[in-house]
Every structure is written in structure tokens, then in C-alpha cells.
Amino acid sequence: VGKAKAQISISADGYAAGPNQxxxxxxxxxxxxxxxWVVALDVWQRQHGREGGETTxxxxxxxxxxxxxxxxxxxxxxxxxxxxxxxEPLWNGWWGDEPPFHAPVFVLTHHAREPQxxxxxxxxxxxxxxxxxxxxxxxxxxxxxxxxxxxxxxTVQQAIRGGLLDELLVNQVPLLLGGGERLIxxxxxxxxxxxxxxxxxxxxxxxxxxxxx
Amino acid sequence: VGKAKAQISISADGYAAGPNQxxxxxxxxxxxxxxxWVVALDVWQRQHGREGGETTxxxxxxxxxxxxxxxxxxxxxxxxxxxxxxxEPLWNGWWGDEPPFHAPVFVLTHHAREPQxxxxxxxxxxxxxxxxxxxxxxxxxxxxxxxxxxxxxxTVQQAIRGGLLDELLVNQVPLLLGGGERLIxxxxxxxxxxxxxxxxxxxxxxxxxxxxx
Numbered sequence: 001v002g003k004a005k006a007q008i009s010i011s012a013d014g015y016a017a018g019p020n021q022x023x024x025x026x027x028x029x030x031x032x033x034x035x036x037w038v039v040a041l042d043v044w045q046r047q048h049g050r051e052g053g054e055t056t057x058x059x060x061x062x063x064x065x066x067x068x069x070x071x072x073x074x075x076x077x078x079x080x081x082x083x084x085x086x087x088e089p090l091w092n093g094w095w096g097d098e099p100p101f102h103a104p105v106f107v108l109t110h111h112a113r114e115p116q117x118x119x120x121x122x123x124x125x126x127x128x129x130x131x132x133x134x135x136x137x138x139x140x141x142x143x144x145x146x147x148x149x150x151x152x153x154x155t156v157q158q159a160i161r162g163g164l165l166d167e168l169l170v171n172q173v174p175l176l177l178g179g180g181e182r183l184i185x186x187x188x189x190x191x192x193x194x195x196x197x198x199x200x201x202x203x204x205x206x207x208x209x210x211x212x213x
Numbered sequence: 214v215g216k217a218k219a220q221i222s223i224s225a226d227g228y229a230a231g232p233n234q235x236x237x238x239x240x241x242x243x244x245x246x247x248x249x250w251v252v253a254l255d256v257w258q259r260q261h262g263r264e265g266g267e268t269t270x271x272x273x274x275x276x277x278x279x280x281x282x283x284x285x286x287x288x289x290x291x292x293x294x295x296x297x298x299x300x301e302p303l304w305n306g307w308w309g310d311e312p313p314f315h316a317p318v319f320v321l322t323h324h325a326r327e328p329q330x331x332x333x334x335x336x337x338x339x340x341x342x343x344x345x346x347x348x349x350x351x352x353x354x355x356x357x358x359x360x361x362x363x364x365x366x367x368t369v370q371q372a373i374r375g376g377l378l379d380e381l382l383v384n385q386v387p388l389l390l391g392g393g394e395r396l397i398x399x400x401x402x403x404x405x406x407x408x409x410x411x412x413x414x415x416x417x418x419x420x421x422x423x424x425x426x
Contacts, residue, residue, distance in 0.1 A: 011384075012407050012423065013397040022280045135362035154265040170225075173422060174409035178401040181365055188391040190245055195224050200416025201421075206412040208419045210225065210387060 002142050004073075004135060006149035006156050007065040007169035009034040009205070011177040011182075016153045019179035023081045028095055028180045034173050038062065038068040048100050057202035058171075061209065065169040070145025071138040073131075074106040075155035079107045081122070086113045086126075093124065104141045106134045108155060131155070135164045154179045161191045165212055172206040196197075215355050217286075217348060219362035219369050220278040220382035222247040222418070223397075224390040229366045232392035236294045239307055241393045247386050250418040251275065261313050270415035273383075274422070278382040283337045284351040285318040286344075288368035290339070292320045299326045299339075306337065314363075319347045321368060344368070350376045366394040373419025374404045378425055383417045 010016050011034060018028030025031065038044045042053035043063050076083075080091040090113075093099055098120040106125050113126040127134040147158055149213040159165040170183070193213040200207040223229050224247060231241030236242065253258050256267035257278050289296075293304040303326075306312055311333040319338050326339040340347040351360040362372055372378040383396070406426040413420040 013400060039219060049400050070315070088341060173419065174407040176397075176402050176404060176407060178404075182227070184389075187226060187389050189389045191391075194387040196414070196417065196419060199412060199419040201412025203408070204409065204419045206409060206419070208385065208414075 001139055001147035001201050002068070002070060002144055003166040004139070004147040004149060004159070005065060005169070006151070006159070006165060006169040007062065007171065008151060008156060008178075008183055009038065009171040009173055010182075011173055011175050012185065013176050013178065015177040015180040016151065016183040017181045018177040021081075021180070026081070028177070030175070031179055031180065033175055034171075034177075035170065037173065037203065040203075046060070049098075057200055058205060058207065060189050061169065061198065061200050061202075061207050062171075065147070065167075065209075068146050069101075069103060070142025071103050071147040072148050072150050073102050073138050073159075074105060074107055074150040076107055076109045076151050078150060078152040078155065090116070092116055092118065095145055098122070104138070105150075106141075108134055118199075131158050131162060131164065133159045135159070135162075153183045153185065156183060156213045157186050160187060160212060163192070163212070167197070168210045168212070170208045170210065172208065173204065174206075214360040215281070215283060215354055215357055215426065216379040216384070217352070217362060217372070218278060218380040219364070219372070219378060220275065220366060220384065221366075221369060221396050222251065222384040222386055223395075224386055224388050226256025226389050226391065227395045227397065228390040228393040229364065229396040230370055230371075230394045231390040233398070237362050239294070241390070243388070245392065246388055247384075247390075250384070250386060250416065252381070254414075262311075267295040270413055271418060271420065274382065274411065274413050275384075276413075278380075278422075279361070280350060281359050282314075282316060282361040284316050285314050285361050285363050286351050286368070286372075287318060287320055287345050287363040288365050289320055289322045291365040291368065292322075293364060298324050303329070305329055305331065311335070317353075318363075319351045321347055342379065344371050344375060344417070348372070348375075349350055366396045366398065368401050369396060373400060376425070380410070381423045381425070382423045383423065385421065387419075 045053035231244035258266035
């Protein structure tokens, strides 16, 4: 069975998304600045079906963190801005007809919905019986490959508390967001043993890879 | 005139001190674990008049951050647990008769008090007219040398907001404190331009050096 891992960009003040998230600003005010470093990478451009981009010290650590993904788990808040029962027209994610996951994606929700097949190998499955069950289904679907936790912050925290997450790559970006959703929050010392595996500095980002025990 | 700099250890969840700070636990519950990496260093041992310790990748970056200090600024909460008017027996800091500063230390307080001379070159000066004045006095006393901001978190934040801090070395330790005082907090995007200068991984700590503009 593969590992469960996440890679999340946060600000110097610890926020994975800025204040006042909305359909117009899914990452909150200034939240998009968290991802400038990754959008600039050749590996990210290729993952998103484009060309160009550069190779930096981020390339190997980001590649390693995202390679070998067989399935994805995400929270409903990350999937979209709609809440409650699913209603027509159905929301199918932020990512257009061909989402960049190319794998089954298990969305945590309290409201049942049929699986939604997209182009390029992504199918959204809606899991209503909890995060443990979502990880079980994701690991089953991924087989030998890894399960990637896409976010958001609450889902990552729940996975850490539940002992479900093996590795977290924190991409710390030198900017202040001043509010929003903190990634490493709502956790007690007893929730996980944290081991520092690797630290890499790159243009506009500091990578810290943690392993949980 | 020298730089103003700070080097502060924080947990993976961003706390510079754990929950429930008290005279018995000045760094809060489990807060002392933030400093295991630095106490293990030969340079720290020498600064504190002892021998032994080891050289790691932390040694040069910690040495650089603490060398050339001509004066120190700290908040009253860091100086001690007493509040309000100064009363006998006077509190002279956590550090015994010979504090490890060996320089003038400017303590921010709302309550006037005569300077307190200690052994080994440390004199505590009590500044009642604000953080800008404290930095002015500290830079005057330091001359060509640097001013070091010892903490705590609120004082560092005030210095950043006031444009008084040039460099902050964040020493991020792989542990969860789950509560307490966050270092990089209460800051808005407009408060400072943050530049990442250096990133170094060492045993039990990730160093990120920020410069403010």
C-alpha cells in the first residue's frame, strides 16, 4: 500500500488561504501569491498540459511530492463554494472539464451524490461516511501508488489527527496574508509525532518536509 | 548604524511559546523543547560560559544572527512575570546575576524604573516612551553594532509593524505546541515586504532568514 501525503503552500504567517474566500477569490485575498513559485516550474506546467517554465531547487522536491499519485482526497470546501445538498446545475470543481488530477478524487461531504466522471481520467467520488472511509477508498483505488491530500487546511488537520497522513511538504512563501485559514492549527502535541525529513531553499519558497508518526 | 535583528524559535504550528506561561514555565507547556537544538550547539554553550556542545549546520547561521550585538530590546513580558508598578524585591530578569546579554538591554514597560546594572556587562534600562524610542536608545548604545530584539512575540510584531526590524531568523522546530503565542501573527500584508534571504536545514530545526523592507 502507498503513502498518504500532502504538499501545501503557506504564507510566512502560516495561512494556506487568504482572508475573505469567495467564488471570485477561491484562495482568499492575495492567496494566489502563495502559488507563484510553483506555477513558474516546468514540472507544474507539464502537469497542467502546458510547456515552458523553469527548473529550480523546488523541482526535485515538488516532483517527488506529487509523483506516483494514484488517488486524491479533498474537503468539500476545496472542491467548491457550494454547501448543503447538491443542486442543479451541479458544481464539478474549479478545474474545468479536464481537471489536473488524472485520478479518482474522493471528496468529503455530508451530502450524497453520484460519482462525476470528467475528462482525462479524473472521477469525483463523494464520500459521506467520514475521512477514514475516504482514505480507505483512496488507498484501495491507488493500490501501490500514493494517496495525495489536496486540502484544504481542515482536511489536512483532520488527517493528521486521525493518523492518516504520512508526509506533509510545507511550502513556506515569504509574504504576509494577515488572515484566512492556517494550515498547521487546531492540533495538540499528542496528535502526532513530527519528524523533519528535509529542508530546501528555492527562489521565493522554503520547503520543509515533515513525516508524522 | 547597525542592523536590528531577531532570531526566534517557533514550533511547526508557529508558536514562540507554549500554552499556560507561568513563573515555573516561562516558555509555557513544552516550550523549552523549542530550544533543544540551540542548547546543543557549541556556540550557545560558549555564549553561556560553558564548554562542550556540537557544531552543526545551525552553527554558522546562528552565529551570524547573534554576533555583533551591541544592545538588546525586549518586552516586559519576556523580562519577567511581574506586571504593573515595580515593587520590592525588584525582579531582575530570568537570567541570574550574570545575564547572557553582556550589553545594555532596553526593556519596554509602562512603569518607570532606575537602570539595573548586573554582572558581566548587562544593564537593564526601562523605557516608558514606546518601542521607537527603545530602538533609538538601543541603536545609540550599540553604535556600529547591531540591535538584537530578544522577544517576545508581541514585541517582534510591533517592531515589524513599525519598520524597526531589518532581519528575522525563524528557527522552525518539528513539534506541535497546540497553543500559546504565535510569532508571526497580527500582521497585515501592508505591514512589511518580506524577502527570503536564506534557508538552512539542520538537525531538529529549519532556519529561514527573512529580511523586511
